[in-house]
Amino acid sequence: MIPKLNPELALDASIVAFSRALLAAGFNGDIETSYGSRLAVATDNSIYQALPQAVLLPKNTDDIVILTSLAQTSSFSHIKFSPRGGGTGTNGQALTEHVVIDLSRHMRSILEINVEERWVRVQAGVIKDQLNAFLKPYGFFFAPDLSTSNRATIGGMINTDASGQGSLVYGKTSDHVLALKTVLIDGNILKTHKMATFEAEHRAQMPNSIGHIYRQVLASCRDYREQILEKFPRLNRFLTGYDLEHVFNDDLSEFDLSRIITGSEGSLGFVTEAKLNITPIAKFKCLLNVKYDRFESALRNAPFLVAAQATSVETVDSKVLNLARNDIIWHQVKELITEVPDTDMQGLNMVEYNSEDSADIEQKVAALTAKLDLAIANKTDGIIGYQLTYDTAAIASIYAMRKKAVGLLGNTKGSQKPIAFAEDTAVPPENLADFIMEFRALLDSHGLHYGMFGHVDAGVLHVRPALDLCDPEQEKLLRTISDQVVKLTAKYGGLMWGEHGKGYRSEYGPAFFGDELFNELRKIKAAFDPRNRVNPGKICTPYYSVDQLVSVDGQKRAWFDRQIPVNVKQSFDSSLNCNGNGLCFNYEESSPMCPSSKVTKDRRHSPKGRAGLMREWLRLTEQQGFDVLASEQQLTDKKQNFGELWQKVKNSLAKYQGEPDFSHEVMEAMEGCLACKACASQCPVKVDVPSFRSRFLQLYHSRYLRPAKDYIVGNIERTAPVLAKLPKLVNFVLKRDVTAALLKKTVGYVDTPLLSVPTLAQQIGEKYRFDLSRLQQNSSAANAKTVLLVQDPFTSFYEAELVADALRLLEKLGFEPVLLPFLPNGKPQHVKGFLREFSKTAKTAAQFLNQLHQLNLPLLGLDASLVLVYRDEYTKTLGDKRGDFNVQLFHEWLLKQTLPKTSNSTEFALLAHCTEKTALPETEKAWQQIFNKTGLGLKPVSVGCCGMAGTYGHEAQNLYNSKNLFEMSWRSPIEHYGVANTLVTGFSCRSQVKRLIGDKPRHPLQALLQAL
Ligand SMILES: Cc1cc2nc3c(=O)[nH]c(=O)nc-3n(C[C@H](O)[C@H](O)[C@H](O)COP(=O)(O)OP(=O)(O)OC[C@H]3O[C@@H](n4cnc5c(N)ncnc54)[C@H](O)[C@@H]3O)c2cc1C
Ligand code: SF4
């Protein structure tokens, strides 16, 4: 039985008092102080971990004014704060042991757009891709790009002065900031924009903190202008944090205080709103993928590509390419980067051209390709081939692959993982190849593995050497390499932080700014934040302050992970491997990952949040001397005895009375998971939440009683066949209001599905009866047309007409279908963590299916969420005993068949099940090919999760989220195409449409049956 866990981290009394006072003062946002909520923001994509005291999630600027003003009162004047956006920083910029102000949950409004003047005004929590989706219909976009564009916020981008691909043309974030609204620590609102210097001087007379700030920045940037110009490198990635150089224009007639705030890493104030410049979307675009024999060839060739007037040049090495080849992303790009026969492709440059004028692009491309052809013919420069595309979707896929590179590098086996600490160096592009060769030699001298990619046009290199920071020696090595890289970048006239900011690398600030200018930074910090209360330790400390900067040697996540035994870490590697890159926070409503994160906007309810909670749970249980793996074995081997049951009753009573236990917090996060498994394939390091979730549920319920609904769901495959004997009676009872009310109140179940009437047996009779001995005795010729249909509990008992239609379709195609007897699959048991029972179910089903496998006949299944369990969970649970049987999904099998043509050319819309299309990314394409073969049309529609996910949507506690998920991406396409023209592959999804729209869409095979 798991122990009770009480992390000894009681909240500081003043934080509790501050939270209460905030409410009294009218703070409208969320105040979260639970251990789980704090843990969810204790990490970012860096190697560091810091647990804050509380997380405040303001709704607007007023909330931040309330909290900063309140923080001035003497009882709270010691409290410190760190702003946070998407939390995708790579160097711990937003981590703190104090109070986090998270603007990403509520402050996501786009406030105003002025197309004529080409600007937009947004709240700081708006996500970069969200903004671009909004701007697209106007023909504009927010130009600075970054790999984390689907989760990084504008506030975060401003504060790290983010940039990325295309920065030579599109610049950095600071180049597009027209005005900022920043709340200062004293509660004053600072509004900044470009102004005449005399106006700034006028403002400097104000007798408050704002006047002081103007005075100081004017003095620092004017008096030290010469040193600044001399010190700041002439790089596209100039020296940020604080950008003393660009506050003034060249002749010092204009002054822009926003330039000090951009890149300040939240150390000066809380940016709440931004007015941003917007850029017209170029009408014409093309991408050339130039292939090389070696990475060095790609690097050395980059200046030639830049000289060919490319808009941007990006590069990836062979390691990244190989990782992409094994990822779900590859199926989108493989046709665009085909192999070169007889040559090993070791490097790739992606060369983009953008223009308002197609002739302009064509002319530039023709000039470049002529030179490339010559180089290929003469075998010079290591160029081995190239491919050109004008297709914007194809271009987006290539960049999606490049953007995923960091995550892909994280998906390496073993304890050494690629980590960020010297991952964004920038040097003048002409020095890049030599710099990288020396950088590689440095890493090679330490025997490290790494992959490299970057913006070669801007001289920015991304590299994450693989280290095992749980090994104290490797932690020391990190410091050594970090110091060496600082020296190396300086040698090549560059910067340690070309793109991702400083964070815990702030200690290197003086090395780059020089002591004199660094002191000016400190004076500016003192003007904004005299008592070092805003993101303390980052960039610099206030002048006169004796506080310390955070350091590369700061507390790392590995310090916590080290406490978990190696065998437990290996067993729960999925949660341990999460590197916090935040891809699972993807804002896009029509993408499958992660529904619970999207609908709650609560970081605990994301794969990252759940992985973090799980890690901490493993650490705390280990602290209590609890052996997780042994306990799991016991739970699988033997049933609980009466004594244990009695203990559970007592524990559950204590829980009911409010006794704290950290396991409840983990449980809450796990309960919010839809078990859709999108994370298992979409997360670049394949964090598979459902697999550790079900293990946690089993362990949790070794201490606490299960709710009745778990038993109902876990046993559904046993009860459904029995209930289906009297479907009319069961449905009659279920349809009564009193039953619905009772089920809701007692079991927490809503909209319980009705059994099929007529039943499957009534619909098909004995026609497709299974007779094993007959099949075994038949010759292979006699069995040649036989196809075996595997039943599942959902379609067989709740959607029998689909099973009957599937059999009819098979017949129509000239096959002899046989319906196998119903045998439980175990998925509902797995989802609810009945792992002992699941293991038994899986064993029985595998035995039966392996027996059939001997017949060498196709085994077909209808619902992907169950069929995929045979492939994944069965393999994990049964290991070698799983056998070789293969249940195919209809589309997998139909694709290989010859299909008749129809004169019907109706075009349908296809909405695929998220579990299916994430695990089998070719699903939609396969259905499309099948339909096209017959003459029918099929258009896959991008949708996220429908919100049903098995029984999730039927649980009363999830009803609100379930409906909201449906509204996010499902309702609109269904209303657009109409239910009759919409085909839906998932049983859950069809049920959800029926429940929320009132009409049930068909499975694609039903449309085929009707048309053929
Ligand atoms: C896989 C990966 C790839 C990346 N690629 C790029 C890239 O191509 N280009 C690039 O530039 N960066 C890149 N980054 C770094 C990171 O995504 C950027 O720094 C991004 O701008 C951070 O935005 P965020 O919303 O996640 O901010 P956070 O990480 O939450 O915060 C970043 C900093 O901004 C401060 N901050 C956040 N919001 C506010 C606010 N409203 N007011 C004041 N301060 C605030 C925080 O205190 C912190 O110091 C990458 C990161 C990862 C994990
Ligand atoms: S769960 Fe995956 S996608 Fe999410 S932060 Fe962790 S590694 Fe990244």
Ligand code: SF4
């Ligand atoms: S299974 Fe689905 S809901 Fe659960 S964490 Fe993964 S993506 Fe999110």
